[in-house]
Amino acid sequence: MVTRPVDEAMAEDRPAKAAVRQRWVDCLIELDARWEGREPLYLTLPGAEGRDVALAVQHGVIALNEAGSIAEESLHKVVAVERGQEAALQLRRRFPGLKILDQPIQSLVRGEGLTSYPEAEHRVWCRALVVNLDLSARLEGEARAGGISFPVVSWIGKLAVLHAQEPIVPWTLLLTMNAEPSLAHEGLRDIGTLFRENISLSPAFRERLADLVGPTAVEGLSTEATDPLGGSDDQTLRSVVVAAIPKLIAGVVPEGWVMRSEWCLRYGGESGHAGMIAYRFDFTLADGNLAPVERYKHTVDDLLRSVERIEEDGTVL
Numbered sequence: 081m082v083t084r085p086v087d088e089a090m091a092e093d094r095p096a097k098a099a100v101r102q103r104w105v106d107c108l109i110e111l112d113a114r115w116e117g118r119e120p121l122y123l124t125l126p127g128a129e130g131r132d133v134a135l136a137v138q139h140g141v142i143a144l145n146e147a148g149s150i151a152e153e154s155l156h157k158v159v160a161v162e163r164g165q166e167a168a169l170q171l172r173r174r175f176p177g178l179k180i181l182d183q184p185i186q187s188l189v190r191g192e193g194l195t196s197y198p199e200a201e202h203r204v205w206c207r208a209l210v211v212n213l214d215l216s217a218r219l220e221g222e223a224r225a226g227g228i229s230f231p232v233v234s235w236i237g238k239l240a241v242l243h244a245q246e247p248i249v250p251w252t253l254l255l256t257m258n259a260e261p262s263l264a265h266e267g268l269r270d271i272g273t274l275f276r277e278n279i280s281l282s283p284a285f286r287e288r289l290a291d292l293v294g295p296t297a298v299e300g301l302s303t304e305a306t307d308p309l310g311g312s313d314d315q316t317l318r319s320v321v322v323a324a325i326p327k328l329i330a331g332v333v334p335e336g337w338v339m340r341s342e343w344c345l346r347y348g349g350e351s352g353h354a355g356m357i358a359y360r361f362d363f364t365l366a367d368g369n370l371a372p373v374e375r376y377k378h379t380v381d382d383l384l385r386s387v388e389r390i391e392e393d394g395t396v397l
């Protein structure tokens with residue numbers, strides 16, 4: 081039996097997480113309507129319990145046969161990625177026939193480097209219409225020669241490049257991360273300064289960012305202070321992380337594509353639970369050419385307008 085903390089947390093099935101899963105399945109139902117079978121519909125990290133897969137079965141998105149295995153017509157529709165051996169075993173028992181890639185997602189996309197990409201079957205799986213990265217990990221940065229690099233962002237960039245290859249696949253990323261600030265103020269400052277251009281170019285952006293992170297943090301982020309977020313409380317730092325993740329992802333979206341934030345749900349951060357953030361980003365081809373700042377402006381405008389909060393009891397505010 082698997083006893084990792086992540087499995088225990090999932091087995092607990094908190095109402096807030098169930099509310100996020102409901103959004104995921106709504107998204108799957110929506111995209112299933114345009115699924116043609118060339119690429120898979122759904123690539124996910126379902127964990128040992130596979131609760132999101134179970135929900136997709138319950139809503140008729142994934143079919144089971146009479147024996148309770150994944151039905152023939154759904155075999156190519158869903159793929160699970162699981163790096164934990166025990167968890168993969170448990171998942172296999174739960175959903176016989178489910179395609180499970182027993183490896184870390186980073187090795188599936190062939191690391192962070194831009195010279196090596198998955199091929200053959202793995203390339204096909206990576207081009208799913210919906211990719212659900214329920215990582216529950218913090219945004220970790222690694223110091224590199226040219227500044228900080230964020231592995232999760234690099235993997236997403238590679239997935240975006242794969243979807244942009246012919247025949248192109250408009251796609252949706254469901255991303256769940258721990259929003260607790262893991263980076264020192266210095267790291268957050270570096271991310272925060274990414275906002276400086278948007279803040280100075282758009283008063284509306286400034287205003288909306290202030291709604292999310294507070295006017296003092298925006299003031300700090302628009303200056304060249306050495307520690308613009310110094311003295312900020314955890315809630316403010318989490319909010320900076322919430323706004324920073326889409327900004328970082330927008331930086332790796334291939335040219336000609338637009339990223340839109342469909343929804344953004346915050347939960348936890350109280351009663352001993354970590355602050356979490358779940359996003360839905362849709363990637364589609366742009367009408368005409370958009371400058372990078374424009375590409376992000378759409379995302380942030382959407383994002384800042386669409387941040388919702390899920391209470392412990394699952395109510396979405």
Ligand SMILES: C[S@@+](CC[C@H](N)C(=O)[O-])C[C@H]1O[C@@H](n2cnc3c(N)ncnc32)[C@H](O)[C@@H]1O
Nearest residue numbers: 090125126127131132162163164184185214216
């Ligand atoms: C938070 S759980 C998934 C829960 C599931 N989505 C649900 O709704 O209940 C994340 C799972 O992904 C696995 N995982 C985390 N990071 C991974 C990575 N980089 N590559 C592959 N699997 C990973 C973990 O072992 C864990 O089983």
